[in-house]
Amino acid sequence: MSVLTLSNVWKRFGDVEVLKGVDLTLEEHDVVVLIGASGSGKSTLLRTINLIEQVDDGQVILSGDDITDPRVNVDKARARIGVVFQQFNLFPHMKVIDNVTLAARRVHKWPADKARDKGVALLEKFGLGDKVDEYSDRLSGGQQQRVAIVRAIMTDPELLLLDEITSALDPMLVGEVLDLVRDLKEGGSTMLIATHEMSFASTVADRIVFMHGGRILETGTPEKIFSAPERPETQEFLARIMHR
Amino acid sequence: MTDGVPRVSWAPSDLEIARQHHRRKASGRSVLIALVSTLVFTAVVVVVLINSPGWESVKTTFFDFEVAKDSFPAVLEGLWLNIRVLFFATIGVAIVGTLLAVMRSLRGPVFFPLRALATIYTDLFRGVPVLIVLFLVGFGVPALDIVPRVPAAVWGTVAITLCYSAYIAEVLRAGMEAVHPSQRIAARSLGLSHAETLRVVVIPQGLRKVIPALMNDFVSMQKDVGLISVLGAVDAVRAAQIEVAVSYNFTPYVVAALLFVAMSFPVIRLTDHVSARMARREQSGGTV
Numbered sequence: 001m002s003v004l005t006l007s008n009v010w011k012r013f014g015d016v017e018v019l020k021g022v023d024l025t026l027e028e029h030d031v032v033v034l035i036g037a038s039g040s041g042k043s044t045l046l047r048t049i050n051l052i053e054q055v056d057d058g059q060v061i062l063s064g065d066d067i068t069d070p071r072v073n074v075d076k077a078r079a080r081i082g083v084v085f086q087q088f089n090l091f092p093h094m095k096v097i098d099n100v101t102l103a104a105r106r107v108h109k110w111p112a113d114k115a116r117d118k119g120v121a122l123l124e125k126f127g128l129g130d131k132v133d134e135y136s137d138r139l140s141g142g143q144q145q146r147v148a149i150v151r152a153i154m155t156d157p158e159l160l161l162l163d164e165i166t167s168a169l170d171p172m173l174v175g176e177v178l179d180l181v182r183d184l185k186e187g188g189s190t191m192l193i194a195t196h197e198m199s200f201a202s203t204v205a206d207r208i209v210f211m212h213g214g215r216i217l218e219t220g221t222p223e224k225i226f227s228a229p230e231r232p233e234t235q236e237f238l239a240r241i242m243h244r
Numbered sequence: 245m246t247d248g249v250p251r252v253s254w255a256p257s258d259l260e261i262a263r264q265h266h267r268r269k270a271s272g273r274s275v276l277i278a279l280v281s282t283l284v285f286t287a288v289v290v291v292v293l294i295n296s297p298g299w300e301s302v303k304t305t306f307f308d309f310e311v312a313k314d315s316f317p318a319v320l321e322g323l324w325l326n327i328r329v330l331f332f333a334t335i336g337v338a339i340v341g342t343l344l345a346v347m348r349s350l351r352g353p354v355f356f357p358l359r360a361l362a363t364i365y366t367d368l369f370r371g372v373p374v375l376i377v378l379f380l381v382g383f384g385v386p387a388l389d390i391v392p393r394v395p396a397a398v399w400g401t402v403a404i405t406l407c408y409s410a411y412i413a414e415v416l417r418a419g420m421e422a423v424h425p426s427q428r429i430a431a432r433s434l435g436l437s438h439a440e441t442l443r444v445v446v447i448p449q450g451l452r453k454v455i456p457a458l459m460n461d462f463v464s465m466q467k468d469v470g471l472i473s474v475l476g477a478v479d480a481v482r483a484a485q486i487e488v489a490v491s492y493n494f495t496p497y498v499v500a501a502l503l504f505v506a507m508s509f510p511v512i513r514l515t516d517h518v519s520a521r522m523a524r525r526e527q528s529g530g531t532v
């Protein structure tokens with residue numbers, strides 16, 4: 001069964017149609033990277049999957065469950081999906097470990113020591129072992145973003161959504177975050193990633209999805225998309241972004 | 245430590261020593277100026293007071309030590325009532341104020357009635373003088389004859405709670421709105437419910453932002469509990485009034501005033517301390 005199936009997803013803000021019938025499927029362990037110009041609807045697509053935006057039409061199916069069905073408990077659905085944002089959005093009034101274990105304790109009702117043990121283990125695995133009891137706003141941007149990723153994967157979500165997770169970082173710090181994402185891929189995570197880092201996209205993606213004007217125009221392996229894009233819009237986008 | 249490079253521990257350069265010297269001299273000068281101006285100001289006030297034509301009579305009617313000593317126990321006992329009223333009103337305000345703030349922050353058409361109710365309530369009670377609320381609650385509600393008789397101080401506590409809940413609710417709401425929406429989104433994305441998001445993420449952060457404002461309101465509540473005397477409750481103000489009637493001397497009011505100041509002093513100092521500490525934490529630049 002597919003981890004994620006989007007079928008004919010539409011989203012409007014007022015009169016502006018931002019998503020115009022998106023279809024997309026992710027199988028288990030798939031890493032799919034969304035590329036496209038600013039305003040093409042990548043973030044909006046990720047937000048509709050996470051039910052932060054309500055779709056105007058179509059379905060979002062998570063491991064067989066239609067989570068756009070109004071009878072579905074949105075909190076339960078969201079708890080099955082891990083999300084990392086551009087601006088990290090850690091909770092500054094909590095320690096790193098409490099950020100990381102919050103959902104495990106509150107939503108998944110893990111006992112406190114089980115949550116802490118796993119949180120500490122993950123933080124150590126990703127080189128944050130000495131930051132466990134630090135307040136999150138005392139960390140560097142790269143460290144904060146790695147904590148945010150640990151927070152998202154803490155309860156082994158079925159799907160990870162990463163929205164431009166490096167674009168708020170100094171170039172020096174981008175590498176450490178992207179290395180972590182590569183680790184997650186090794187570990188078999190199913191991920192949908194929006195990014196403007198084309199070199200990262202080409203190394204991590206199983207499939208690249210090119211979005212343009214709220215539609216998916218072209219899909220393919222990184223080799224195909226980057227060396228032989230079919231659509232003129234894709235060619236133009238890649239030409240622009242490569243020669244910045 | 246590595247590569248055999250000698251590590252010299254830091255010693256201030258001549259430049260830094262000169263700068264430190266200059267700063268010390270400058271701060272010494274400011275202290276001196278402050279001291280002298282305070283002394284001059286105090287001296288002027290004292291001289292004007294003492295040389296005013298009515299000073300002798302004011303001294304005997306407001307600052308009579310014997311009267312102060314005699315009235316002190318009664319006024320102090322009255323203050324104990326104020327403290328109890330303050331205690332229960334604070335608990336009441338914390339609960340009602342938080343509820344109102346949460347009600348006002350609810351989104352969506354389903355909650356319109358609740359939101360409207362809370363808005364009307366806060367608008368109303370922020371506008372009406374505390375004294376009038378005291379009269380309405382303290383004399384009006386008992387007159388309805390539907391509730392058992394209770395001491396006037398209880399109605400006083402209720403009235404103070406009603407008023408201050410409205411003020412506190414507004415402060416809390418401002419704090420909650422100052423928490424960036426991305427914090428809510430992050431919490432909801434983790435699967436936390438709306439209520440949990442409020443409780444675990446929004447309220448703790450919002451509260452932090454408004455602690456100095458809350459403490460200020462607490463200080464003014466400390467003195468407004470003295471208003472319950474208008475209902476006949478024998479608090480510090482009322483006790484002083486009784487003593488004044490006995491001695492034909494206003495000194496008991498001064499005693500009550502000093503006791504109120506003494507009661508609020510720790511909180512006022514604490515407020516300053518907390519504000520200063522928060523300012524330091526938020527921004528470490530000491531020169532701006």
Ligand SMILES: Nc1ncnc2c1ncn2[C@@H]1O[C@H](COP(=O)(O)OP(=O)(O)OP(=O)(O)O)[C@@H](O)[C@H]1O
Pocket residue numbers: 013016018036037038039040041042043044045164
């Ligand atoms: N809440 C909203 N209200 C109105 N319009 C919105 C809202 N959110 C997004 N939009 C519009 O939707 C369009 C798509 O935005 P989106 O953020 O999905 O683009 P994106 O592909 O993620 O762009 P970027 O690469 O800059 O992040 C934009 O034109 C944007 O102005």
Ligand SMILES: [Mg+2]
Pocket residue numbers: 042043044163164194
């Ligand atoms: Mg975006």
